[in-house]
Amino acid sequence: MTAKMKKKKSKGQGLSGCTKVLTQSQSIQTDGNSIDSVKASSKFCSCRQRVLAIFLLIGIVCCFCIYGIYTSSGAHLKSDLSSYTEMSSNTQHETQGDYDFGVDSYPFHSRHTQRRLPQCIIIGVRKGGTRALLNFLDLHPDIQTAGREMHFFDEPDRYKLGLNWYRKRMPFSFRNQITIEKTPAYFVEEHVAGKVHEMNSSIKLLLILRDPVERMISDYLQVRTNKEEKGKSYHRFEDLVIDKETGGIRESYTPVRRSKYHVHMARWLKYFSLDQFLLISSERFAEDPVTQLQRVEAFLDIDPQFKRDMFVYNETKGFYCIRDEDEHVCLGESKGRKHPNIDPAVLAKLRAFFRPQNKKFYSLVGVNFGWP
Ligand SMILES: Nc1ncnc2c1ncn2[C@@H]1O[C@H](COP(=O)(O)OS(=O)(=O)O)[C@@H](OP(=O)(O)O)[C@H]1O
Structure with a gap:
């Protein structure tokens, strides 16, 4: 892994961190380093899954909240x-x-x-x-x-x-x-x-x-x-x-x-x-x-x-x-x-x-x- 890559990897958390991992993964493949490439790619996958899971969870919670407010207020009736x-x-x-x-x-x-x-x-x-x-x-x-x-x-x-x-x-x-x-x-x-x-x-x-x-x-x-x-x-x-x-x-x-x-x-x-x-x-x-x-x-x-x-x-x-x-x-x-x-x-x-x-x-x- 190049210094340039390490620097990129150490930077950023969450969504921006993952975007950066994507760039890193591409660089690795270009360099032809297969082990680093697999590691980086699995890191990329787990990070993306986590972000997706978080979004999914937030989505579900929001849906429940909106439905609760909607049905208990009666506002939708009119x-x-x-x-x-x-x-x-x-x-x-x-x-x-x-x-x-x-x-x-x-x-x-x-x-x-x-x-x-x-x-x-x-x-x-x-x-x-x-x-x-x-x-x-x-x-x-x-x-x-x-x-x-x-x-x-x-x-x-x-x-x-x-x-x-x-x-x-x-x-x-x-x-x-x-x-x-x-x-x-x-x-x-x-x-x-x-x-x-x-x-x-x-x-x-x-x-x-x-x-x-x-x-x-x-x-x-x-x-x-x-x-x-x-x-x-x-x-x-x-x-x-x-x-x-x-x-x-x-x-x-x-x-x-x-x-x-x-x-x-x-x-x-x-x-x-x-x-x-x-x-x-x-x-x-x-x-x-x-x-x-x-x-x-x-x-x-x-x-x-x-x-x-x-x-x-x-x-x-x-x-x-x-x-x-x-x-x-x-x-x-x-x-x-x-x-x-x-x-x-x-x-x-x-x-x-x-x-x-x-x-x-x-x-x-x-x-x-x-x-x-
Ligand atoms: N805003 C509005 N929209 C519709 N109709 C209106 C409204 N305001 C008063 N009216 C007058 O209501 C009359 C019908 O009365 P009802 O609804 O009590 O009739 S019923 O007894 O249920 O058949 C009906 O009487 P007619 O004009 O003799 O048909 C209507 O003129």
């Missing part, structure tokens, strides 16, 4: 909108409200997660914007939502399957996260409030309310579209809502019954105090979702995360969608259908019918929603 998009495309084929559509926001689980009963429910109202509200809330890292409407408390066949059945249909969540489901039928169905109270008397309830007349028309349109898609005949809204004999409002028509908010609210207030509800105006939510989402954050006592730049107004849809870089992630065609033109005389009758009903509701909840 990192892509694929579930939302899937939900949106599902709702495009929706015919019966949101019944049984949508996907769980977090279908996977780790040892840190489990399925929990909801600590908060969106109980209504049908056609009030419940799907958009739920999907927007799902962006929050402290919230997990059940994609499908559960219809657990309003459908006796499901209810008799028990709370464990219900819990198993909830998304996986971390201990610090709030599970939310939405079933707008809950608000109007007779025995739901009592059953929810039995499950959790301190539950938080979100109620998004729309002008009852607009809500009815949207409700009617939902059913009509369903019939049209099946090639069935349907009645005009005016013929369904007006009693032919008396000329008055047909109170037995289901959309009318659903829009009498004070009746349903009075029933819920027998079980829950007013401060367990967050009442949201559907009209305000449609105009400015962020302000309403921030109210929900305060109500649920979770970190303020909602920012204006998370949403974007979509001119074609006529409502706010989730901003995903340059894309607008919007709900499907079943939302924002063009309402039919209603006979003005019928509209006037409906307004006159609902005005006193609305007043009763305002005084029950202490909020004037300003419906005409």
